[in-house]
Amino acid sequence: MYNEKVVDYFMNPRNSGKMENANAIGEVGNPVCGDVMKIYLKVNDDHVIEDIKFETFGCAAAIATSSMVTVMAKGKTLQEALRINNKDVTAELGGLPPQKQHCSLLAQEGIEKAIVDYFARRGEELPEGLLFPSTAVKCGRNCCGDKAKKIEEEPFISDNHRATE
Amino acid sequence: MYNEKVVDYFMNPRNSGKMENANAIGEVGNPVCGDVMKIYLKVNDDHVIEDIKFETFGCAAAIATSSMVTVMAKGKTLQEALRINNKDVTAELGGLPPQKQHCSLLAQEGIEKAIVDYFARRGEELPEGLLFPSTAVKCGRNCCGDKAKKIEEEPFISDNHRATE
Amino acid sequence: METRKVYLDNSATTKVDEKVLKAMLPYLTNLYGNPNSLHKWGREAHKGVDKAREQVSELINSSPNDIIFTGSGTEADNLAIKGTAFALKDKGKHIITSAIEHHALLNSIKWLKKIGYDYTILPVDQYGLVDPKDLENAIRPDTILASIMFGNNEIGTIEPIAELGTICREHGVLFHSDAVQAAGHVKIDVEKLPIDMLSIAAHKMYGPKGVGALYVRRGIKLTPIIHGGGQEFGVRAGTENTSGIVGFGAAAELAAARLVNGEMENETRLRDKLINGLLERIPETQLTGHGSQRLPYHASFCVKYIEGEGMLLLMDAAGIAVSSGSACASGNLEPSHVLLACGLDHATAHGSVRLTLGHTTTEEDIDYVLEKFPPIVEKLRLMSPFYDKKNKN
């Protein structure tokens, strides 16, 4: 199901764990959905991400994308980090199974949320020109919130592309 | 499906074929149903069946029961021959599969019809006291005539004891 | 020589090819995982099923994702018919089929009728052919599906599928074909043919019994007849018969190769030798089905004055496996609906016998049958009241 690179990033995650001296934290996801990601940043005064760590509750894809996004963001400026698209993360991992694509969105959102937190902690406004791609884009994944609603009507219909009821 | 004795009577039928000097012939069955049996008798003046032959168009069970009934009737008086019940024929053969039970009725009917023919040819009334078991009994088998009627409504419903539609 | 064994009932089922068994065995031993499991055992099993899906799809030139594995050809037929009927119930409730379909088809539509659907059964000519004009005339505004078999199991006739499918397409009616007898024996290309759904079964092409498949053209949605887990794209639930599916894949690949390398031509030659030889040697016998538009391995006859079961059993005693559509042989009280639909009278239909060759049938096998069959017929005829009458007249 997962390619070797995904498995590697899951089995040997880079930048996992807590960061004691973080100056920004972003937490996204929802335990109800089974995906929660926490991104810790240490940002210097030049707005460069000097250190980054993650903690993830979720499947192997969620862990691998978290790990990959930290690798990609490390050393980048906040502006650059915001340009890391969820598709880039997936591509860098060599692809994810269709039903796991949404995990990469979570990784992207985690970075964004942490950056928002960075400025909030400093009591600063968000700098003009900073682009937050995912908050601009409507959440594209099968949110578990949506699902939870649907559950009421059709609790047990499985996900598939061929059957109609 | 068939036991050894049935197979033997089918493979090596006793008394099969035409009889040139028959003085009674009974033909029963219907080619539409796939079962036709012709019984030839040579009856002497003491009403003893001196010789008997059969011709059958039908399945192995029909041939075996025809053959068996001729064996059982040979040398018997007409009165005795009429006492050969279809169950006796089946029993003598060691049993038949359920869906083939009706074949033994045909054999019994063949004998009866030939005996009727015997008296008809001689211009005689049927002697008092002669019992014709099967004509007295309503035809118990799944007659193909009945079936043919049912066909109109439900042409393809198979015969079974478990399914309901 | 009495001990020679000649299996000529390949329309009923075929012997599993040794290469097929070889492909299956790992899935009956070490590769025993459930393809739905995420661990190594599951992934291995999944890989086997995926490969088989490709092999089967290549046989009919479809995409692998258009193949739904089922538990039999019968189930594939049921899924096509009922799956469409339920999925399109708001569009219409009328289904068209032919008088010579397999019971899987006919009993499915009879049942659908009981729950509010309607059908038209098209007649066939004496050769068992459906007239495309009849199909066109039968289409109504509420027609959702037509199902006409590819090749008939009892009489071997191959239907004019391209024409029939084209008519359906023109009228926006889905077209299903039961190719359980044809697939693997004649070339079928679902890209070139206007077929929306196609039923096939492994055990008619030297694969194992208990596995079939339904090809479903992309975009067509079916209501499952077996609900449960999301297996087979959510259309057919149940843990996959991995060894059976893998065997089906191997059988499909071998069949595709036979179709390419011309093996079927030899089979057809042997079949024609059998047909001509029997028609010469056994008087008052007719070929049933079409003379040339027929399955390459299929020979079927009606032998006058006698009943099929007797022939079948005496042939069996001579080591030869054949079948019959007679009432007795089929376990029903009626002779084959296919033969009756071709206009044969009941008595003649009771004399039906079918000999279906396989890829291992030899010239000697055919010679043996040509030697053994005529005296068997003669023996039974000498016991028949009709044959007798005939001689007298």
Next chain:
Amino acid sequence: METRKVYLDNSATTKVDEKVLKAMLPYLTNLYGNPNSLHKWGREAHKGVDKAREQVSELINSSPNDIIFTGSGTEADNLAIKGTAFALKDKGKHIITSAIEHHALLNSIKWLKKIGYDYTILPVDQYGLVDPKDLENAIRPDTILASIMFGNNEIGTIEPIAELGTICREHGVLFHSDAVQAAGHVKIDVEKLPIDMLSIAAHKMYGPKGVGALYVRRGIKLTPIIHGGGQEFGVRAGTENTSGIVGFGAAAELAAARLVNGEMENETRLRDKLINGLLERIPETQLTGHGSQRLPYHASFCVKYIEGEGMLLLMDAAGIAVSSGSACASGNLEPSHVLLACGLDHATAHGSVRLTLGHTTTEEDIDYVLEKFPPIVEKLRLMSPFYDKKNKN
């Protein structure tokens, strides 16, 4: 040691027993006839199926004629539910089942609802037990069927079948039980238990995948879900999966012997060692399902702060096959409906892991798992934002 392979996913499927394969092989080679054929080949195949029907019936103490072979446990469930629903539609349209049934059951009744039926889903307690009083209260005048599983696949809980069936009988409601997980592992006697229909599957008892069976008490008529030829007493059409059925028979016979000779007790002992060992070694972990009223081979847990798929994959990397009812592992977006029905919150349910033993599981296997599993959990927990929070608080 890293190369040790420990398969603890026997609830998903089991390895075909060598003796089972041995019984099957003739039906994949020389005994290839279609059991419906009258000739020698057919009769041989028929004999194999007959014998298997006896073997399977002996496992549950039924009459052989009460066994309908199907293509999976899922199909058996579908046949029981839909077959009854269609057969008794004039009597009533209400069906009762439980919240922890297999999708084969639940998706069948959901579909039936779409076509005019109605259902009640009974809740379960924290151990997954159905309360017989709830069943009694749910019965309405139009209730035709109740279906409560024998043993649950995800949490191992064994339901109070005797009580539940008795209530149904008192109210003239048919009672079906899905015993796909239980049959062959716990004693089931349909003569002693008030069960009208029982689903079982070969591949959960060391038989092949792709064959199941439905026990149907004499006198109960079902509408087929697969129509066609008259196979399986007219209730389930399709050429029989002879090798699979024969394998099922052999597997049933072996399972019956294991039940008698006490092998299950050893399995239970190993299971308890596993349960106790893991609960000791992994803090903040709970057993799911019932502590004692559970399938003898079944251990299932929720491990806090982490998600099941990760555990599954890391265990797999250590050579150990387990499963999980987490959303990710199941391919759905929801964690197991069974765990939620037991009252677990979503986050906890995502941490589910199931270890199911087999008859070849050894003491060493269990020791290996007890060694490997705790550090895997620890590794994942160290990556979890919740575990972290926990340590802070």
